[in-house]
Amino acid sequence: MSAPSADQSGAGMAVEASVEATAAPSAAGEDRYTFDDVSVVMGTYNEEAAVETVLTDIDRVTGGRANVVCVDGSSDRTPEIAREHGARVIDQEPQGYGVAVERALAAADRPVIVTTDCDDTYPMEQLPAFLEAINAGRDVVSGDRLSGGATAMPAVNRWGNHLFAAFASVLLGERVRDTTTGMRAYRREVIESIEWTENTGLSAELLMRPLLRDYDVAERQIPYRDRAGETTLDPLRGGAEIAASIGRVWVDERF
Ligand SMILES: Nc1nc2c(ncn2[C@@H]2O[C@H](COP(=O)(O)OP(=O)(O)O)[C@@H](O)[C@H]2O)c(=O)[nH]1
Ligand SMILES: [Mg+2]
Numbered sequence: 429m430s431a432p433s434a435d436q437s438g439a440g441m442a443v444e445a446s447v448e449a450t451a452a453p454s455a456a457g458e459d460r461y462t463f464d465d466v467s468v469v470m471g472t473y474n475e476e477a478a479v480e481t482v483l484t485d486i487d488r489v490t491g492g493r494a495n496v497v498c499v500d501g502s503s504d505r506t507p508e509i510a511r512e513h514g515a516r517v518i519d520q521e522p523q524g525y526g527v528a529v530e531r532a533l534a535a536a537d538r539p540v541i542v543t544t545d546c547d548d549t550y551p552m553e554q555l556p557a558f559l560e561a562i563n564a565g566r567d568v569v570s571g572d573r574l575s576g577g578a579t580a581m582p583a584v585n586r587w588g589n590h591l592f593a594a595f596a597s598v599l600l601g602e603r604v605r606d607t608t609t610g611m612r613a614y615r616r617e618v619i620e621s622i623e624w625t626e627n628t629g630l631s632a633e634l635l636m637r638p639l640l641r642d643y644d645v646a647e648r649q650i651p652y653r654d655r656a657g658e659t660t661l662d663p664l665r666g667g668a669e670i671a672a673s674i675g676r677v678w679v680d681e682r683f
Contacts, residue, residue, distance in 0.1 A: 471528025528632030629673020
């Protein structure tokens with residue numbers, strides 16, 4: 429466990445507009461990471477309609493080099509399909525998004541950890557750019573779905589997500605654009621140095637705690653696709669839980 433790198437204090441949140449191929453090695457000065465250093469982790473809950481596409485995309489984009497971890501609570505063929513595609517599958521009773529993702533984060537054993545949903549909404553083609561941003565010194569790179577319009581998202585979810593981002597921005601004192609995205613890359617140290625407490629609101633927590641601890645966090649605009657299969661999240665109950673998480677995490681970090 430080590431402290432955030434020194435060059436970022438007061439820098440606030442940056443927008444990762446584009447990352448040049450010539451970006452310098454990481455801020456800490458170690459060698460550049462490749463996909464051999466990347467774990468891609470996700471919770472999977474009855475994602476039969478999407479899992480094959482998601483895992484095939486990851487393999488294609490990373491040349492089969494990223495290690496994939498699925499924490500699975502499915503009653504359909506999702507885990508079999510995931511194993512056939514070379515993922516490490518951990519069985520766990522379904523207990524919600526955050527419980528699954530936290531288990532997956534803990535199981536990841538590589539220095540760069542990427543989260544995604546297993547619903548084919550997130551662009552795996554962006555993985556090289558996320559890795560490049562980590563190599564350029566970012567501690568967290570967060571996929572921002574909302575700045576590009578997110579028209580594939582149901583309107584109620586879209587407005588809810590804008591409200592969560594506005595609420596979090598007020599508390600954080602800086603503008604964040606998408607607090608509830610499922611696609612991010614993290615330096616492993618960030619994941620290990622923080623105790624995670626939220627379930628449905630884990631995604632917001634995974635952005636807010638690093639920001640409040642002055643890690644170098646950047647949002648990067650990504651396209652967002654229509655979901656394959658049914659969502660697991662009830663918009664009203666889930667929305668209330670996320671709002672509560674945002675408030676709780678802020679109080680916990682500040683007081
Ligand atoms: N293992 C496991 N995965 C879950 C659970 N709840 C959600 N997920 C997975 O977490 C990801 C996010 O859920 P999703 O339904 O896409 O939420 P949405 O993006 O808000 O619609 C998906 O890959 C789900 O399959 C759960 O209780 N257990
Ligand atoms: Mg999803």
